[in-house]
Amino acid sequence: MKNVFKSVLWSCAMAATVFMYACDNEDEPVAFTLVSLTAGDIDLNGATTATGVPADASIVATFSKEVSASDLEITLLQDYDNANFTINTSVDGTTVTITSEGLGSGALYELNLAKVVAADGDVLPATARTFSTAGFFVPAGTFAYWPFDGDANDAIGTFDPTASGVVALSFGADPTGAANKAAVFDGDATIVEIPNGDQLMNTSDFTISFWVKASSDHTDANGNPAGHFVLGLGAFYGMQFEIPGDFGSCKLAGRYELGNGETASEDLWFPGNGQDKDNGGWQGWDFVKDLTTTGGVAGLLKDKWAHVVCMYDGTTKKGTMYINGELMKSQDFNLWPEGDAKRTVVGMKYGGIEPDVVNELAFGFIQSRAGTMWDAEPWGGYDFPTSNHFKGSLDEVRIFHKPLTADEIRLMYESVAGN
Incomplete structure (x- = not known):
């Protein structure tokens, strides 16, 4: 009987111990993690x-x-x-x-x-x-983006072509060799037209970035090398990127808003001869890279993929062009002649007047088909198959309403070129 009593006491003691331990655990605070x-x-x-x-x-x-x-x-x-x-x-x-x-x-x-x-x-x-x-390097802040991955739509916004605004477009390999990931332009009729183009460029800060491969197998009606109107928004009433038939230069012609509310055009032109304001170049050109010993501009753009970035910075009043991640041209509107209205530039602005030009961004030509300017010119009329239609490939077209840094531009190029 004694042993039974001791056993009961022991069991009660153990139960009390377990109960107290459980209570202690319940009271222990939860760690903040x-x-x-x-x-x-x-x-x-x-x-x-x-x-x-x-x-x-x-x-x-x-x-x-x-x-x-x-x-x-x-x-x-x-x-x-x-x-x-x-x-x-x-x-x-x-x-x-x-x-x-x-x-x-x-x-x-x-x-x-x-x-x-x-x-x-x-x-x-x-x-x-x-x-x-994910993806290749691109800084934040893209305003519009055409990746040309099997279609011509804006991948992040609303700047899509209408069904009738895409003509003779096909798709081929992009700069990394991936199939059907770049737009191919036939040099005769291919065009992509984007409505409301003024919204793309009416801004104090502007950047356009794209990969382009222009073909030297492109001739005019006389069999001579034809130029390439890679893209255009109302020609010089908006903006146009152009490569001449000899590949001796390239330019982004743009329209700028002046301090008095009027607009004026100015070319961000890169001849690759190294001549800036201090050695024979224009007064406002504060940098022009010398490519005369490395094949000139043709060495960068002829029959090969190149990454092109053109910018206007409204704060500094400077326009710049980069090719393959490297600064090629810089021009400073503050250095224009005393009294020149362009010293008052406040940003880029579309200034087109219909029917000469129409408010549509065209990939593959200097303006959309609805514009009438230069219709009769053998180099500027869309209906002439041997005019300066773009022949080649275009990829990764991005527009920013901000300037990019030199590091951002370099990383954009290296991210794709290294793959």
Whole structure:
């Protein structure tokens, strides 16, 4: 009987111990931790850098406790220039959603959870995670984008051609060799017409970036080399990129808004001869790269893919051209002659007057077919198969309403050229 009594006492003691231990565990506070960090179905909380994150993805951070929305510091660092990228955060209980207007493609980012405080006052240790976005490198802020991956539509906006605005367009290999990923222009009739072209260029800051491969097998009615109107928005009443038949130069002719509200045209022309304002070039040209010992402009553009970027920076009043990631031409409107109205330039602006030209961006010609200017000219009439239609391939056309940096342009070129 004694043994039974002792056994009961022992059992009761053990039960009390277990109960007290359980109570102690229930009272132990929950640690404030980052439970998960995702962009769609991609885990950003792993031991290695996550890759392939969509540039428009929302990032969702989930914590072990409710988060205080009033005590939150989260930053997103853009690796290539160490710039803080603008983000928005929203808190819903234990989750924080991080959004932006769109990251750059093919870029590395560092997300810093610099200060996250729980509703009960616990503070998360400072935490950082890195990830890279999908695709080739492109800085954020693209306004319109035609990738020409099997169609002629604007991949991010509304600047699509109508069904009748695409003529004789085919698709071929892009600069990386991928099939059916670039637009092919036959040099006779191919054209793509984009409505509302003025919205593309009416801006104080403007950048156009594209890959182009112009064919030297292109002749006029007399059998001589024909020029290439790669693209045009109302010709010089808007903008046009042109390569002459001898490949001795290239230019972006553009229309600019002046301080008095009027517009005037000016060529961002690159002859490749090294002649700037100090050695025989125009007064406003502060840099012209010398290509005379390396094959001239033809060495860059003739029968080969080239990456071209043309910009106007409204703050500095400078126009620049880059080819294959390198500065080729720079001109400064502040250096124009004293009293010249172009010293008052405030940005780019479409200035077309119908029926001479029509407000449509044309890929493959100097203007859309509805324009009547130069209709009778053998080099400028669309209906002449031997006029200066573009013959070659065009790819990755992007327009930005901001200037790009030299590093951004170089990385855009290297990202594609290295593949």
